[in-house]
Amino acid sequence: MPQRRPAVTRISDAVAADLEARILEGSLKPGDRLPAERELSVELGVSRPSLREAIQKLVSRGMLTTRHGGGTFVTDRLEAPFVDPWQQMLDGHPTLQADLLEFRHMLEGQAAFLAAERATDADIKRLDAAFESLGKFYDDEDFDHCIDADVAFHQAIAEAAHNVLIGHVTASLLRVIHGHISRNLEHLYARPQRWSKLQAQHHAVWKAIREHKPDEAAKAARAHIEFVMQSMADTAKEEARRHIARRRLGEAAS
Amino acid sequence: MPQRRPAVTRISDAVAADLEARILEGSLKPGDRLPAERELSVELGVSRPSLREAIQKLVSRGMLTTRHGGGTFVTDRLEAPFVDPWQQMLDGHPTLQADLLEFRHMLEGQAAFLAAERATDADIKRLDAAFESLGKFYDDEDFDHCIDADVAFHQAIAEAAHNVLIGHVTASLLRVIHGHISRNLEHLYARPQRWSKLQAQHHAVWKAIREHKPDEAAKAARAHIEFVMQSMADTAKEEARRHIARRRLGEAAS
DNA sequence: GAGGTCAAGTGGTAAGACCAATCGTGCCGG
DNA sequence: CCGGCACGATTGGTCTTACCACTTGACCTC
Numbered sequence: 166m167p168q169r170r171p172a173v174t175r176i177s178d179a180v181a182a183d184l185e186a187r188i189l190e191g192s193l194k195p196g197d198r199l200p201a202e203r204e205l206s207v208e209l210g211v212s213r214p215s216l217r218e219a220i221q222k223l224v225s226r227g228m229l230t231t232r233h234g235g236g237t238f239v240t241d242r243l244e245a246p247f248v249d250p251w252q253q254m255l256d257g258h259p260t261l262q263a264d265l266l267e268f269r270h271m272l273e274g275q276a277a278f279l280a281a282e283r284a285t286d287a288d289i290k291r292l293d294a295a296f297e298s299l300g301k302f303y304d305d306e307d308f309d310h311c312i313d314a315d316v317a318f319h320q321a322i323a324e325a326a327h328n329v330l331i332g333h334v335t336a337s338l339l340r341v342i343h344g345h346i347s348r349n350l351e352h353l354y355a356r357p358q359r360w361s362k363l364q365a366q367h368h369a370v371w372k373a374i375r376e377h378k379p380d381e382a383a384k385a386a387r388a389h390i391e392f393v394m395q396s397m398a399d400t401a402k403e404e405a406r407r408h409i410a411r412r413r414l415g416e417a418a419s
Numbered sequence: 420m421p422q423r424r425p426a427v428t429r430i431s432d433a434v435a436a437d438l439e440a441r442i443l444e445g446s447l448k449p450g451d452r453l454p455a456e457r458e459l460s461v462e463l464g465v466s467r468p469s470l471r472e473a474i475q476k477l478v479s480r481g482m483l484t485t486r487h488g489g490g491t492f493v494t495d496r497l498e499a500p501f502v503d504p505w506q507q508m509l510d511g512h513p514t515l516q517a518d519l520l521e522f523r524h525m526l527e528g529q530a531a532f533l534a535a536e537r538a539t540d541a542d543i544k545r546l547d548a549a550f551e552s553l554g555k556f557y558d559d560e561d562f563d564h565c566i567d568a569d570v571a572f573h574q575a576i577a578e579a580a581h582n583v584l585i586g587h588v589t590a591s592l593l594r595v596i597h598g599h600i601s602r603n604l605e606h607l608y609a610r611p612q613r614w615s616k617l618q619a620q621h622h623a624v625w626k627a628i629r630e631h632k633p634d635e636a637a638k639a640a641r642a643h644i645e646f647v648m649q650s651m652a653d654t655a656k657e658e659a660r661r662h663i664a665r666r667r668l669g670e671a672a673s
Numbered sequence: 674g675a676g677g678t679c680a681a682g683t684g685g686t687a688a689g690a691c692c693a694a695t696c697g698t699g700c701c702g703g
Numbered sequence: 704c705c706g707g708c709a710c711g712a713t714t715g716g717t718c719t720t721a722c723c724a725c726t727t728g729a730c731c732t733c
Contacts, residue, residue, distance in 0.1 A: 174724090176686070177475060201714060212687040214468050217716085218475045221431060225476035233715050234695030253480065254443060257436055261443070261583060267533075268584040275525045329515055330522040334588065430717070455683060466718045471685085488683050488725030 176211050180219035183209070188228060188239055199229070199237040251341045262397060265342065270390040272335060273319065277370055277386035279326035281379040288325035289375055295321045296371050303360065312346050318367065322374065322386070359396065366392060430465055434473035437463065442482060442493055443583050449495035449590075453483070456491070516651060519596065524644040526589060527573060531624055531640035533580035535633040542579035543629060549575045550625050557614065570597055572621065576628065576640070613650065620646060 187193045199205060206216045220237060223229040231237045255261050280288070299314040316339045323335035366389040373382035441447040453459060460470045474491060477483040485491045534542070549572040556565040570593045577589035620643040627636035 221472045222479035225479050264582045271529045328518045330518050
């Protein structure tokens with residue numbers, strides 16, 4: 166048996182598992198405050214550093230939150246049991262956003278090119294369906310499904326490229342950014358004129374692929390990503406402005 | 420105020436973000452061993468417990484693994500999501516080879532382009548070393564190390580592109596195909612004239628990156644892959660011919 | 674030369690102390 | 704009597720020190 170991991174005698178892991186069990190079992194409900202660290206450490210029969218390491222693990226998993234001087238609390242949203250490391254990194258390191266878009270610029274451009282060359286009738290059919298539902302969900306203001314449809318549209322293009330690697334890597338990337346988009350959707354979907362531009366770009370890619378014009382498809386797909394890049398940059402600038410303004414107000418008030 | 424989290428001065432978080440950044444940036448590669456905790460703590464200017472809490476966070480996210488008495492290592496899990504699905508496919512279905520080369524045609528072309536734009540002196544240095552050892556190992560007819568050097572050369576280009584995703588995906592691909600190359604190396608390395616062409620192509624990419632000429636670098640990198648594609652196709656044809664010939668002999672004998 | 678043994682180095686755990694943020698309480702002034 | 708303010712108890716955050724358990728590799732013995 167290659168996977169021999171039962172005998173790991175790491176206290177912090179055992180404590181973390183214990184606390185996790187208490188939360189899942191229900192004896193620690195969301196919003197509850199844990200006993201003080203000093204108190205809890207003697208109750209569990211471990212030292213405070215060990216207990217702290219266990220707590221930090223659960224904090225990094227989003228199950229607990231600590232407030233300096235306040236206490237340690239169970240997070241009220243335990244709907245996020247699993248977090249993708251890539252996704253967490255995206256939140257923590259905004260520079261990754263640029264790398265990601267740059268990568269998509271290459272990947273989706275090539276995918277659109279190949280899709281225009283190789284798409285079969287079945288591929289076109291799926292593309293049509295994805296494009297149609299994309300517009301419908303937006304009209305219904307059902308933004309959750311709208312994002313799903315957006316992802317499905319891009320995935321349909323990737324699969325129409327008939328390259329296994331492009332398909333899988335695109336799927337991986339889209340899965341990673343799906344959650345990210347969900348939280349930042351107001352940046353892209355809030356203003357109607359932005360949406361109409363996005364949809365126009367989607368339409369351009371879709372049309373070029375349908376008409377089997379590889380160069381146009383690639384160009385349109387890249388233009389789409391470039392627009393998103395520009396949008397993100399503008400949003401970041403605007404946020405920076407607001408942030409500075411807020412800080413100035415704070416200074417004036419003090 | 421919904422998102423008030425700017426003033427949280429938690430050292431363990433800062434240290435965790437620092438280590439995370441090092442991993443993403445590439446200065447800590449998957450499989451690498453971190454410095455000892457006592458050593459790293461003084462280097463970062465924090466106490467050992469704080470460093471340990473940070474490490475535990477990353478461990479709980481699967482980015483690091485610790486071995487009691489051994490050390491702390493960077494997990495290769497980051498690349499796993501990209502590799503897992505098609506890791507085993509490649510060996511069984513040689514048709515994927517075409518997809519793979521097509522993907523590399525895009526990926527390494529873009530990597531060379533960005534590398535020519537962004538390579539620092541340190542990147543150039545690594546590139547020089549890889550290129551040099553590539554020639555040396557071939558002269559020594561040490562083909563195993565020759566492949567390693569080849570992989571290292573392409574990886575150095577990918578890292579010089581200064582894009583986290585390009586770096587990781589390239590690493591994944593190269594790792595996957597490493598074994599594949601080993602078995603098929605005679606197709607590419609056997610005949611001296613083929614080798615000299617390959618090395619000339621490597622030299623072209625290397626030179627274009629050194630001289631910071633993005634378009635030339637991308638073109639050279641793509642030409643390299645196209646040559647490999649052509650080589651593989653020729654080899655496949657030749658093998659098919661031989662296979663048919665052998666079958667004819669078999670039929671004649673029966 | 675092959676084997677085992679031991680020491681150095683590593684992560685794992687513990688205890689105690691102090692700092693900083695929070696929050697409740699009680700005092701004081703209105 | 705009520706409200707605001709300051710103080711202190713409580714709590715998480717950090718550091719220091721020390722010791723234990725495991726791994727590794729070099730040295731020594733056979």
